[in-house]
Amino acid sequence: MEFVLQYKDALSKARAGEITTSHGLIQTPIFMPVGTAAAMKGIFHRDLLSETSAQIILANTYHLYLRPGMDIIRAAGGVHRFCSWSGPMLTDSGGFQVFSLAACRKLKEDGCHFQSHIDGSRHVFTPESVMDTERTIGADIMMAFDECTPGDAPRDYAKKSLALTERWLDRCFNRFHQTSPVYGYEQSLFPIVQGCTYADLREQAAQNVLQYKADGYAIGGLAVGEPTDVMYSMIEVVNAVLPQDRPRYLMGVGTPQNILEGIERGVDMFDCVMPTRNGRNGQLFTWQGTINIRNKKWENDFTALDEFGTTFVDKTYTKAYLHHLFACKELLALQIATLHNVGFYLELVREARKHIINGDFSSWKGGIITQLGQRR
């Protein structure tokens, strides 16, 4: 994997660059749609490509490990072939499930002991086993196995948690270097900076990951309960330490506003379930802010779904029609809303990149934030 930093904004930390992977180019800043089980809920990969111009998508180690299991992925020839996506892919390690499935797991020094949310069966995820699993899945970018620390963790816990993540990180890189790609193309491993909401822990964590000379670096453990302003300041602390010549990935973020603020602070890559999940729940992201298409006010609005939208659904369908589809719980509603939202997110980062290159990112961003609404 290679990263070329192409443009740097004069008035902010915003950057535009290009990542080269074995499965193609990624122009940054980029948003990566989340397809946890190697599927974008409600969108054909074909449409993801042709309608939203998605350049890289996510899948999840924990979920793919449980279903369909590594035997099937290996037999399929890796995740790209299995799900028919020929572009770049990234796998999260299961570190987020340490957080989101806290109710069914025990953290130990060796790793995380999960009890499957599907059938209750027990599975131990160690840094080594996760590296092996991510090798088998075969994504272009593998994430280190970490503990995603809750945003409201007290300092003592955050410190202990970070220390565990750092010991695991060392084991991840050891295993990563001891093993080879299964399918012949290169894979990269990104470490994840934790440290919760404590600036000194974040800075120390950022310093610590530098030793691995990774192809890219991630900022994790944000947008997990802490105030948004705190998230922004943590990004600043970490990005001040991370190298300029490697991509920075802010994990799990976020709202359109969060993404613009992240870009302004030097983040290159984002992922979030928000456009897909919220879309399925009737929330549409637009340049005028979010709308809840289930609200009665759209019942007789026969204007285009989104006159500024870039996907075919935006001009093909009306707000009234999508409102109706949600009221009837039609499957088509989920497809339309999801495609629209993912299309919007990718248009958002394309525009950001364009304005970074044009040299007017800051003023453009200010205007857009006003348009979207300051909230969140």
Next chain:
RNA sequence: GGGAAGAUACCAGAGUGGCCAAAUGGGGCAGACUGUAAAUCUGCUGGUUGUUACCUUCGGUGGUUCGAAUCCAUCUCUUCCCA
């Protein structure tokens, strides 16, 4: 013509003397959702009022009772069964 059951809030449907402004679904209205246990979850859904409180409601009318959606009488309507 004879017999039986029933009428409850937008709909369906519990309740069968006080704890009932009335369970539960559905529908409706709004909100939440950030490395996906999520096509999910939460709140509200007679009126006025600040969660206290009061007022008007359980087919109509009239009773019994300290007190009625609940008991009695009667009327109207609905459904089913037998001819």
